[in-house]
Amino acid sequence: MANGTLYMPETEPNYLDYRGRFKGILGWILSTDHKRIGLLYLYSMGLFLTVGIFFGFMMRLELIAPGKVIIEPQTYNSFFTLHGIIMIFLFIIPGLPAVFGNFFLPILIGAKDVAFPRINLLSWWLFAIGGGLAITSVFLPGGPADTGWTFYVPYSIRSTTNVLPAAFAAFILGFSSILTGINFVTTIHRLRAPGMDWFKMPLFIWSLYATAWIQVLATPIIGITLLLVAVERLFGIGLFDPALGGDPVLFQHLFWIYSHPAVYIMILPAMGVISEIIPVFARRTIFGYSFIAFSSLAIAFFGSLVWAHHMFTAGMSDTGRFVFSLLTFLVAIPSAIKVFNWIATLYKGSIQLAPPMLYALGFIFLFSIGGLTGLMQGALSINIHIHDTSFIVGHFHYVMFGGTGFGIFAALHYWLPKMYGRMYNEKRAKVGFWVLITGFNLLYFPMLVMGWLGMPRRYYDYLPEFHVYHFISTIGSWILITGLLIMAVNLILGVRRGAKATDNPWGGETLEWRIQTPPTHENFHEIPVITGGPYEYKINENGQEEKKYEEVT
Amino acid sequence: MFSGASTFADAVDGAFLFILVISVALLVLITFLMIYFVIKYNRKRHKKAVNIEGSLPLEILWTVIPTILVLAMFWYGWYGYKKIRDVPEDAMVVQVSGQMWQWSFTYENGLVTDTLYVPVDTPVRLNLISLDVNHSIFIPAFRVKEDVIPNRTNFTWFQATNVGSYDIACAEYCGLLHAYMYTKVVVMEEEDYSQWFVTASAEMDAGEPEEIES
Ligand SMILES: [Cu+2]
Numbered sequence: 001m002a003n004g005t006l007y008m009p010e011t012e013p014n015y016l017d018y019r020g021r022f023k024g025i026l027g028w029i030l031s032t033d034h035k036r037i038g039l040l041y042l043y044s045m046g047l048f049l050t051v052g053i054f055f056g057f058m059m060r061l062e063l064i065a066p067g068k069v070i071i072e073p074q075t076y077n078s079f080f081t082l083h084g085i086i087m088i089f090l091f092i093i094p095g096l097p098a099v100f101g102n103f104f105l106p107i108l109i110g111a112k113d114v115a116f117p118r119i120n121l122l123s124w125w126l127f128a129i130g131g132g133l134a135i136t137s138v139f140l141p142g143g144p145a146d147t148g149w150t151f152y153v154p155y156s157i158r159s160t161t162n163v164l165p166a167a168f169a170a171f172i173l174g175f176s177s178i179l180t181g182i183n184f185v186t187t188i189h190r191l192r193a194p195g196m197d198w199f200k201m202p203l204f205i206w207s208l209y210a211t212a213w214i215q216v217l218a219t220p221i222i223g224i225t226l227l228l229v230a231v232e233r234l235f236g237i238g239l240f241d242p243a244l245g246g247d248p249v250l251f252q253h254l255f256w257i258y259s260h261p262a263v264y265i266m267i268l269p270a271m272g273v274i275s276e277i278i279p280v281f282a283r284r285t286i287f288g289y290s291f292i293a294f295s296s297l298a299i300a301f302f303g304s305l306v307w308a309h310h311m312f313t314a315g316m317s318d319t320g321r322f323v324f325s326l327l328t329f330l331v332a333i334p335s336a337i338k339v340f341n342w343i344a345t346l347y348k349g350s351i352q353l354a355p356p357m358l359y360a361l362g363f364i365f366l367f368s369i370g371g372l373t374g375l376m377q378g379a380l381s382i383n384i385h386i387h388d389t390s391f392i393v394g395h396f397h398y399v400m401f402g403g404t405g406f407g408i409f410a411a412l413h414y415w416l417p418k419m420y421g422r423m424y425n426e427k428r429a430k431v432g433f434w435v436l437i438t439g440f441n442l443l444y445f446p447m448l449v450m451g452w453l454g455m456p457r458r459y460y461d462y463l464p465e466f467h468v469y470h471f472i473s474t475i476g477s478w479i480l481i482t483g484l485l486i487m488a489v490n491l492i493l494g495v496r497r498g499a500k501a502t503d504n505p506w507g508g509e510t511l512e513w514r515i516q517t518p519p520t521h522e523n524f525h526e527i528p529v530i531t532g533g534p535y536e537y538k539i540n541e542n543g544q545e546e547k548k549y550e551e552v553t
Numbered sequence: 554m555f556s557g558a559s560t561f562a563d564a565v566d567g568a569f570l571f572i573l574v575i576s577v578a579l580l581v582l583i584t585f586l587m588i589y590f591v592i593k594y595n596r597k598r599h600k601k602a603v604n605i606e607g608s609l610p611l612e613i614l615w616t617v618i619p620t621i622l623v624l625a626m627f628w629y630g631w632y633g634y635k636k637i638r639d640v641p642e643d644a645m646v647v648q649v650s651g652q653m654w655q656w657s658f659t660y661e662n663g664l665v666t667d668t669l670y671v672p673v674d675t676p677v678r679l680n681l682i683s684l685d686v687n688h689s690i691f692i693p694a695f696r697v698k699e700d701v702i703p704n705r706t707n708f709t710w711f712q713a714t715n716v717g718s719y720d721i722a723c724a725e726y727c728g729l730l731h732a733y734m735y736t737k738v739v740v741m742e743e744e745d746y747s748q749w750f751v752t753a754s755a756e757m758d759a760g761e762p763e764e765i766e767s
Pocket residue numbers: 259260263306307309310
């Protein structure tokens with residue numbers, strides 16, 4: 001609910017047609033418009049995602065049968081390293097905040113841009129430079145890094161591959177992430193439209209807020225750690241390398257102090273997207289708004305205190321293991337609260353199973369499997385057995401890909417019509433979804449099974465008893481890629497040639513649906529005055545939804 | 554699926570089964586409700602939504618029940634884990650050294666082998682040292698794993714319950730041939746083990762080259 005003239009139809013050009021100081025490509029890569037920056041991230045991430053998928057595809061192909069199939073062990077080791085670095089640092093971590101956060105955060109709170117538009121552009125440049133460096137490191141003499149995305153010492157110190165360029169790329173990307181975090185925190189504090197108090201904010205904003213704090217507080221630790229690795233390698237100062245009197249376990253602590261909270265940087269915004277989509281397609285208000293909002297903060301807080309659960313076999317004290325296991329279990333509770341509230345939001349709704357909703361429900365299913373298998377790892381005795389097996393690989397793909405990945409896909413299907421003003425083919429989108437989720441489960445479920453049976457991870461080759469699982473998994477990867485292709489082609493065709501989308505194709509209540517499609521350069525003609533919550537579907541005396549815009553069915 | 558061969562296996566598998574049953578139940582519940590609501594309240598049938606803002610009793614219910622469940626899971630995990638860390642005083646000691654990409658085992662009298670031989674029903678303590686990078690000794694059948702880290706002596710132990718030969722893998726990525734860092738642990742009857750030990754030690758004393766076996 002909001003008052004004010006939000007836009008004057010057809011009087012201002014939309015942000016895609018807007019002519020600023022620069023023309024052509026410069027008008028994009030030098031633009032400080034949060035919407036254009038969001039799209040810059042979208043295009044660069046699409047590119048990195050494609051590269052990441054290629055490495056994943058090749059790994060699965062190699063593992064279709066025991067022994068060598070197509071690539072050598074050294075190549076395989078580089079591929080899983082690059083797959084990890086690219087997917088984590090260049091796709092999943094920036095994914096939702098950088099693309100949809102940039103595009104919609106200002107709009108959703110009724111602002112014309114983020115607090116620091118130029119810093120925002122700088123973030124994208126750092127991201128592009130870091131990403132470029134990561135890709136370049138593959139082709140430098142020395143060969144691509146082969147340490148795994150975790151860069152564990154002492155192996156990362158001994159490896160003669162291009163570990164330093166890869167680590168330096170991650171270092172630069174960290175700055176991009178920190179700056180985006182600072183920008184978002186400031187924007188949310190300072191630029192909310194009049195009347196939009198904290199509890200009238202859409203839940204996506206709450207999740208971005210929690211995420212931004214982790215980005216600001218945790219990311220510097222990985223930066224410092226990678227810097228220390230460089231210092232050790234270049235000047236021979238013993239920090240982590242046992243040969244120089246350092247402690248390799250210290251590295252693991254520092255690494256995970258960032259990289260575990262990073263998991264929440266990845267998943268929280270996806271949870272926010274789901275909280276946006278479900279009420280819109282159930283045509284009713286969200287169930288338990290404040291519980292969902294606070295559970296984001298609880299996840300961010302507790303999630304920062306559980307890093308050592310990645311190191312239960314590293315020889316920590318038993319007290320340490322006790323505490324970290326307990327905290328790990330506690331962090332499951334706010335996630336469970338979210339899932340139950342989403343399900344309750346479906347109750348007595350008027351549900352439309354459009355593609356964004358389908359992806360959102362797919363998210364809940366896959367994320368639940370990811371979360372529940374996480375419980376198994378939290379239990380100390382089980383963790384000892386399944387740590388560093390393919391069970392872990394299966395688990396985090398359910399969370400990161402089934403969770404965050406599907407969150408990104410849901411967001412794409414939900415918001416692309418707004419961003420480009422064109423609609424994709426809904427039927428094809430649903431076909432893509434079903435192919436994708438089938439391939440997904442065939443690909444990752446066998447990993448859970450064989451992990452429990454003792455299949456270690458990061459293995460180029462395996463014992464014959466694991467063949468059947470690897471075989472199914474590889475077939476699954478082909479189906480999954482088919483699904484991704486259907487989705488990508490459908491979305492690209494939709495954006496380029498689809499039917500014109502209306503201002504509010506889904507009947508949403510939040511501010512982005514109240515402005516022009518695609519939005520104008522300044523989003524709002526007049527800054528709105530907010531008078532109600534984000535998901536208030538009011539029913540009038542005639543039993544009809546009270547709406548100020550027509551609806552497409 | 555549950556073919557453990559050490560004294561830990563029951564506690565580990567029990568905890569796993571416990572969490573698995575709860576997880577499957579929750580997943581089925583969530584999925585069922587999702588599908589049921591989507592069908593029952595589909596816009597075709599159910600044009601008018603009912604706004605429900607929330608319910609404190611429900612929120613409390615689905616906070617308290619998961620809390621109890623996860624605390625129970627935590628405790629079950631800790632219970633099994635304590636056994637894994639609690640080495641009996643009288644355990645026989647073998648030093649395990651990991652290096653790229655092989656294992657070797659040193660017995661108390663200095664005998665060195667590349668396969669681990671142990672007597673059944675006897676506690677065996679493994680002191681773990683690395684000669685180069687991180688490794689991790691993993692015996693799936695025994696539900697045992699512990700990292701092998703340079704400059705640090707980690708330990709683990711087990712007591713095998715069945716005679717036979719089981720895989721030992723390296724679970725922490727250690728470079729090129731990480732996937733081939735396999736060997737076996739051979740669990741023997743007490744007498745067979747003593748006989749093997751006496752023969753192997755005698756060969757060692759006679760200056761035979763390091764025993765090669767599999
Ligand atoms: Cu973690």
